[in-house]
Amino acid sequence: MKKSNKAPRERTLSRNNEQGGNWNVVNQTNETFEKYYKAQEIIPEAEWDAFLQAFREPLPTTFRLTSSRPTARALNQHIKDVYVPFLTGIEYEGTKLSPPKPLEWYPNQLAWQLPVPKSALRKQENMRKFQHFLVYETDAGNLSRQEAVSMIPPLLLDVQPGHTALDMCAAPGSKSVQILEALHGHADDAKAGDAKVPQGLLIANDSDAKRCHLLVHQSLHRVPGTGMMVTNHDATQLPSLRLAKDSKTYADKLKFTQDEENRLLKRDKAKLAEEYDGLLFDRILTDVPCSGDGTIRKNLGIWGDWTPGNGIGLHALQLRILLRAIQLLKPGGRLVYSTCSMSPMENEAVVSAALHQCPEMSIVAVPDELPGLIRRPGMTSWKVLDNNLEPAPHPDAPAPADAPEPPSAEDVVPVEQDNDKQREGQHKGKGKANSKPHVKGARKTWSKTLWPAGDEKERGLEHCLRLYPHLQDTGAFFVCVLEKKADAAPAPVADDAAMKDEAKEAPSTAEKRERASSPSRPEGEPEAKKVKQDEPVPELQVESPAPAATAEKAEGKKEHVMGAGRPFNEEPYIYLPGLEDDQVKLIKDFFDISDSFPFNELLVRNAAGAPLRSIYLTSQLTRSLLLSNAYTRMRLISCGVKLFTRQESSKEAASIYRCKWRLNSEGLEVVRPYLGEKRILTVSEETLRQCMEEVSIKLEDLKEEGLEARMRAMEPGSAVLRVQNAKGKDVEVGEDMYLAFWISKSSCNLMVEKVEKSALSLRLYDEDVTPHSKAKQAASSRAASSRGASGAATPAQPVSGTATPAAAAEDSAETKVEATKEAEKEETGEASVEPAATE
Numbered sequence: 001m002k003k004s005n006k007a008p009r010e011r012t013l014s015r016n017n018e019q020g021g022n023w024n025v026v027n028q029t030n031e032t033f034e035k036y037y038k039a040q041e042i043i044p045e046a047e048w049d050a051f052l053q054a055f056r057e058p059l060p061t062t063f064r065l066t067s068s069r070p071t072a073r074a075l076n077q078h079i080k081d082v083y084v085p086f087l088t089g090i091e092y093e094g095t096k097l098s099p100p101k102p103l104e105w106y107p108n109q110l111a112w113q114l115p116v117p118k119s120a121l122r123k124q125e126n127m128r129k130f131q132h133f134l135v136y137e138t139d140a141g142n143l144s145r146q147e148a149v150s151m152i153p154p155l156l157l158d159v160q161p162g163h164t165a166l167d168m169c170a171a172p173g174s175k176s177v178q179i180l181e182a183l184h185g186h187a188d189d190a191k192a193g194d195a196k197v198p199q200g201l202l203i204a205n206d207s208d209a210k211r212c213h214l215l216v217h218q219s220l221h222r223v224p225g226t227g228m229m230v231t232n233h234d235a236t237q238l239p240s241l242r243l244a245k246d247s248k249t250y251a252d253k254l255k256f257t258q259d260e261e262n263r264l265l266k267r268d269k270a271k272l273a274e275e276y277d278g279l280l281f282d283r284i285l286t287d288v289p290c291s292g293d294g295t296i297r298k299n300l301g302i303w304g305d306w307t308p309g310n311g312i313g314l315h316a317l318q319l320r321i322l323l324r325a326i327q328l329l330k331p332g333g334r335l336v337y338s339t340c341s342m343s344p345m346e347n348e349a350v351v352s353a354a355l356h357q358c359p360e361m362s363i364v365a366v367p368d369e370l371p372g373l374i375r376r377p378g379m380t381s382w383k384v385l386d387n388n389l390e391p392a393p394h395p396d397a398p399a400p401a402d403a404p405e406p407p408s409a410e411d412v413v414p415v416e417q418d419n420d421k422q423r424e425g426q427h428k429g430k431g432k433a434n435s436k437p438h439v440k441g442a443r444k445t446w447s448k449t450l451w452p453a454g455d456e457k458e459r460g461l462e463h464c465l466r467l468y469p470h471l472q473d474t475g476a477f478f479v480c481v482l483e484k485k486a487d488a489a490p491a492p493v494a495d496d497a498a499m500k501d502e503a504k505e506a507p508s509t510a511e512k513r514e515r516a517s518s519p520s521r522p523e524g525e526p527e528a529k530k531v532k533q534d535e536p537v538p539e540l541q542v543e544s545p546a547p548a549a550t551a552e553k554a555e556g557k558k559e560h561v562m563g564a565g566r567p568f569n570e571e572p573y574i575y576l577p578g579l580e581d582d583q584v585k586l587i588k589d590f591f592d593i594s595d596s597f598p599f600n601e602l603l604v605r606n607a608a609g610a611p612l613r614s615i616y617l618t619s620q621l622t623r624s625l626l627l628s629n630a631y632t633r634m635r636l637i638s639c640g641v642k643l644f645t646r647q648e649s650s651k652e653a654a655s656i657y658r659c660k661w662r663l664n665s666e667g668l669e670v671v672r673p674y675l676g677e678k679r680i681l682t683v684s685e686e687t688l689r690q691c692m693e694e695v696s697i698k699l700e701d702l703k704e705e706g707l708e709a710r711m712r713a714m715e716p717g718s719a720v721l722r723v724q725n726a727k728g729k730d731v732e733v734g735e736d737m738y739l740a741f742w743i744s745k746s747s748c749n750l751m752v753e754k755v756e757k758s759a760l761s762l763r764l765y766d767e768d769v770t771p772h773s774k775a776k777q778a779a780s781s782r783a784a785s786s787r788g789a790s791g792a793a794t795p796a797q798p799v800s801g802t803a804t805p806a807a808a809a810e811d812s813a814e815t816k817v818e819a820t821k822e823a824e825k826e827e828t829g830e831a832s833v834e835p836a837a838t839e
């Protein structure tokens with residue numbers, strides 16, 4: 001690992017401004033942190049210095065390729081052929097850099113590590129090309145920048161194509177993307193001629209609605225999945241979804257209406273069980289909100305904020321989330337519990353308490369999975385210490401009157417380990433989670449579940465994985481793989497079926513009952529007993545306010561009420577009547593789509609249920625779910641893949657096009673195996689380059705011989721460009737490349753998002769030849785020359801915590817705000833693809 005040249009215990013907090021000022025320095029020490037973890041003996045004494053020193057080093061840059069994409073292999077080769085030599089020998093802070101190397105434990109070596117922080121990529125002129133490569137390929141969905149340790153939980157989840165998977169706390173979504181990739185299968189495993197919409201299901205859930213939208217636009221849009229749904233629930237109260245046993249139940253339905261939901265409300269359980277199963281999952285990820293001290297290498301503010309109470313405050317919420325996950329897991333199913341924290345209060349204590357309450361669960365030892373990954377065993381004993389590092393008062397022992405109260409989640413702001421924007425100095429914990437001194441009359445006791453039960457060895461707690469920064473130059477992480485006995489009691493039908501439409505109605509009696517008995521048990525209730533399948537968790541040994549309140553407060557939105565009763569204003573998804581719909585019929589005919597395409601799984605998103613702007617595709621299972629549950633009860637934020645968008649054009653131009661629907665790039669992969677040759681144009685690499693360089697090309701200007709005639713012979717409208725075995729400057733794509741295209745009466749153009757086009761250009765030609773990039777370059781040189789002419793002075797030193805405009809611009813690219821905006825434009829019909837040529 002590269003050692004920093006700076007004073008060992010200080011690091012620049014804010015991004016350096018490009019003019020070279022250092023303006024804020026963090027003291028990277030915290031005596032309580034050190035004493036606490038020493039007392040917990042989380043690391044052998046001999047490793048202590050290396051452990052601590054590693055936390056003070058900046059985190060290397062890591063990224064992984066989208067394994068389900070056909071581009072994965074070629075792109076990996078491109079990195080080896082182009083970027084490894086390019087980065088070899090580059091100097092950073094006076095030291096020659098070692099080039100990127102694959103993470104040896106990552107399957108097929110599709111993940112990479114570069115021993116410089118992300119901020120260095122931004123700052124260093126000679127690394128910019130690589131930085132642009134990362135930004136563009138990320139936006140194009142071909143790679144994800146993600147912390148190395150954060151890649152581990154989804155890998156250990158062992159998701160297989162066809163599984164039903166649930167990600168309980170999913171935003172911003174890097175792990176959901178990995179799960180989706182696994183559901184789709186590795187691109188190399190796909191057989192030629194495979195013409196199948198991938199089956200399987202991922203429900204990615206998060207309690208924060210804004211973060212759910214981020215999840216859709218920043219992450220999931222990169223790996224479009226027909227079996228993908230995003231929901232917005234408090235994970236401790238995630239409703240059990242119904243699944244009709246017989247597809248006849250919904251055969252004629254296009255929408256599950258509120259009336260039907262209300263009718264179901266009146267059914268008794270037995271009748272309901274005759275018709276519906278409760279949906280259970282093969283795989284569940286619980287990457288719970290946590291205090292996040294494992295991210296201290298990038299969240300420098302934690303150095304100042306850290307207290308033992310931060311971890312203790314979230315223990316109750318974490319346990320409730322895990323218990324709800326266990327209820328929703330299929331017998332024989334696998335569950336991964338993970339945090340980016342090191343405190344045993346958030347890790348082993350949570351797992352141990354869940355195992356005690358759920359004897360059908362056990363820890364899976366995974367020593368042979370991810371060979372090459374250096375891990376340390378889970379702890380089998382630990383101490384519960386208050387903020388003064390004194391033993392906390394056990395609830396069974398008489399506590400002195402001045403004993404401190406336990407910290408609660410209200411006082412902690414969880415850290416999101418995959419937030420691209422580093423919270424340097426902005427960690428909001430601010431050390432608030434201090435165990436409060438006892439206030440007369442309002443005494444809270446410490447939860448028993450914080451303490452080891454004494455049988456941690458027998459329960460196999462050492463099979464948990466602890467990842468530490470000095471082992472492989474990563475952040476710290478905790479991962480536990482659990483499985484449910486195959487012969488565990490089968491789940492009864494979802495008994496929360498009686499929940500009413502949360503958007504419009506006051507909570508029903510059933511809801512109130514559910515909430516009262518759900519994992520948010522208020523303090524003072526009796527001891528826990530075995531949790532039964534698919535019932536709200538009845539009794540837990542946890543003490544803290546209801547999670548609905550705690551999680552939101554933890555997110556800093558005190559007025560916001562989570563869960564049932566919270567407003568829900570999303571548009572409904574409604575299925576089209578398949579080939580009975582005129583527009584679907586037209587699309588089938590125009591694109592020559594084969595009869596085997598699942599036309600009944602096409603749906604739209606508007607209350608009228610009409611194909612107005614976009615047409616989506618879901619998997620069969622998603623369709624069954626949507627037709628078995630009111631979407632408001634599911635709190636469905638997003639689902640499926642957008643396949644077709646109506647191309648708006650002037651009235652005059654519109655008369656030219658018989659079919660105004662264009663194929664979306666994101667849906668092309670899904671629909672392509674079903675397309676006949678009618679709308680596919682095979683072109684040369686020269687034509688591809690010409691299309692990349694120009695916004696729109698007049699047909700007579702096409703250089704490829706005979707191409708103009710071929711295009712004129714086609715009906716105007718959406719088409720697909722095929723470049724066979726495309727080769728670029730240094731790269732052999734090795735696959736046929738398919739790109740969305742538009743042919744008008746006298747011109748044509750690619751229908752590919754600007755960023756995706758730039759990514760492709762960089763990969764093929766080693767430069768961005770797109771008009772978008774040329775325009776940007778021209779604008780920046782105009783700006784530079786006008787600055788030169790006006791003799792502008794060096795900008796004033798920015799105040800602490802703000803970034804220079806250049807850094808801010810890079811940031812926004814990195815946090816993909818732009819991508820979000822683009823995606824939103826797509827939603828509103830303002831497509832970010834190059835406009836179709838007008839007539």
Ligand SMILES: C[S@@+](CC[C@H](N)C(=O)[O-])C[C@H]1O[C@@H](n2cnc3c(N)ncnc32)[C@H](O)[C@@H]1O
Pocket residue numbers: 150168169170171172173174175176205206207208211233234235236287288289290415416417418547551
């Ligand atoms: C550690 S982050 C998850 C990171 C995510 N798995 C990833 O890889 O991108 C924790 C997430 O839990 C969410 N969260 C907090 N309380 C929750 C609750 N009660 N139910 C569901 N999600 C919750 C937060 O909004 C946050 O997005």
